[in-house]
Amino acid sequence: MSERPKTPLLDQVHAPADLKRLSDAQLRQVADELRAETVSAVSVTGGHLGAGLGVVELTVALHAVFDTPKDKLIWDVSHQSYPHKILTGRRDRIRTLRTKGGLSGFTKRSESVYDPFGAGHSSTSISAALGFAVAHDLGGSADGGLGDAIAVIGDGSMSAGMAFEAMNNAGHLKKRLFVILNDNEMSIAPPVGAFSSYLTRLYAGEPFQEFKAAAKGAVSLLPEPFREGAKRAKEMLKGMAVGGTLFEELGFSYVGPIDGHDLNQLLPVLRTVKARANGPILIHVLTKKGKGYGPAERARDKGHATAKFDVLTGEQKKTPSNAPSYTKVFADTLLKLAAKDDKICAVTAAMPDGTGLNLFAERYPSRCFDVGIAEQHGVTFSAGLAAGGLKPFCAMYSTFLQRGYDQVVHDVAIQRLPVRFAIDRAGLVGADGATHAGAFDVAYLANLPGMVVMAAADEAELAHMVATAAAHDEGPIAFRYPRGEGVGVEMPEEPQVLEIGKGRMIQQGKRVAILSFGTRLSEVMKAAEALSAKGITPTVADARFAKPLDRELILQLAADHEAVITVEEGSVGGFGSHVAQLLADEGVFDTGLKFRSMVLPDTFIDQASQEDMYAVARMNAPDIEAKVLEVLGIAQIGRQVG
Ligand SMILES: Cc1ncc(C[n+]2csc(CCOP(=O)(O)OP(=O)(O)O)c2C)c(N)n1
Ligand SMILES: CC(=O)[C@@H](O)[C@H](O)COP(=O)(O)O
């Protein structure tokens, strides 16, 4: 006789409170449905799949045991929070993930009371949770009330200094605090470093194997104060290690490792610690990234991030491109240069594929360093390499380099060390939204004495800038380039070394000069074409450098035109601000020059396609055209200028 189909349960879960009415066996069914729903949703939106699939059971168990939103559940990075979103009243919008006007791909305070703390960058969860724990004890208040604080942090994110700073503080404050270490032995790439090996030893090493055998079924081996009332946990905890872990040395109780896909282990352990904990406790949970969806489990990155895909085959629906990505151009050019110069080396902070340095690591393994999620260390490590006579390329996303800023100032710039910063994902990045926007690097780098700052207008320019950086030994140098494909220009046979601080003229025109910095140049050219059709031919120049500025070019443009407009995909305080400073210092404004600076608006722009985000920022060709007409005092019907 065939089994009767089960009545779907996920449809009955509108909020975590609904889970509390279900039996443990029913929670297992909810987890299965939640996994299927996550796969189905991400197949139509694309996004971070593998991490969420790995925490399906953990998400169900945490919401079933703790009292969210009063208890504050904080997901580190929060790329694994899609199942959490489904269980916390957002299932009806889950197929809008990462799209304009839709749900964010990360937790976001403004989105739900169940997201007590937003993220996107890693390793912040323990600090934030500790803050909530202290606020609870000191009589603070928060939306939904204040209860327990729970941080869920991955093994990759646990490698960052900030996580240890938080544990150091938590172990000292001794507040009741729950840290769930979600150990799937993966970062985006396989995790690196001694700490990762330590975690593996915690459950794979000989002493622990013996310990597992000893611990089987022994309640007395649960650390105080978890012994009493842990009868069910006792039966469930197959491999529990207690005593002597690094976490305990830092003042945490340590429980684990436990199987993070087995609700029969998760539920009793969480119930026990919730009932008994009176200080910081770390629960070490072993999971599989991509769990339960074959194509993700089999993928090299375990389905970390995916385009839209066919659920049955797992085949991703990618739009073909005619041009190489900027990342690939950077990586290929660096390989070419490294073949002739054995001093060239490369540093990535856990983003080998994202920065293209996986190619460098394959060819020159001894010259390529993945330091883990550790941008601060990555920058100072690069400074040390440079001080030691090497030519380090420190390749980081603009948004993640923010975390290493003091190191850029204190360790690199003040010592004038020739670290080459390859700044990927500069400008607006699309679906990852505000947390990942590369908006600030020009502002935070071009103000530093001795720093050279370049932006590539296209992929050929990027190749030249990589060569320029390799040749520049006098001090630090940075070049920025965006997410995505180039514009399809012809690539040079050999990249050229550019003259530092010299821009280039693109087209000569009249009345107005547009001075572009970076890849908005293609939008500038579209605007110029539209303007030509209206009888206005602007001069267009590519500044190439925000620091040092091409003073001669800028002052000439100012002298020859009625108006100058700067365009850049960065915040105020960057290229345009430096140009304005120069023009002011030189008294050019006294002569009546009209000046406009097109920068990203003073707001954090939510996720959308890159083009839509630039439309919100008013930095696409029609906006540039409108700006020209406005500065020249030419009325444009039917359009409001931003
Ligand atoms: C400061 C910072 N650096 C880099 C990243 C990019 N990043 C996002 S997720 C991730 C891997 C995180 O690994 P882990 O915490 O183990 O989570 P998993 O994806 O394995 O669940 C990385 C490197 C980031 N979000 N923040
Ligand atoms: C969560 C996270 O920080 C990364 O996975 C990021 O989303 C990668 O961005 P790219 O897709 O631009 O490499």
Ligand SMILES: [Mg+2]
């Ligand atoms: Mg991991």
